Every structure is written in C-alpha cells, then in structure tokens.
Amino acid sequence: MANPQKGMTEQEKESIIQRLWLTYYNDTLYEKGVITEEERNRMRVAIKTRNTSGKG
Secondary structure (H helix, E strand, O other), X not given: OXXXXXXOOHHHHHHHHHHHHHHHHHHHXXXXXXXXXXXXXXXXXXXXXXXXXXXX
C-alpha cells in the first residue's frame, strides 16, 4: 500500500517512466514516417490504458 507521507510508490514511479518512454518512442516512429497517424493514435490509447500491475 502507498504511504501518503512518502508520495509515490516505486511501482507508480516505474509506471510513469514506462509510459513516458513508450510515448516518446511512439511519437518518434510517427515523426520518422515509420507508422501512420492512425497507428500512432491507437498506440496512444493502448499506452494510456495499459495494465502495469504485471498480472495481466
């Protein structure tokens, strides 16, 4: 359980870092023309809604 006096848990920090990297790679692939705008948008939704608990 998260300790409100210490801020975020390590798992929450890791989740944010992972989302930032995935978003960066997704945007980079789009900017370089590797993926389409539609693919980029689908990945944005997948990144935003992904389950990072490690259980499924």
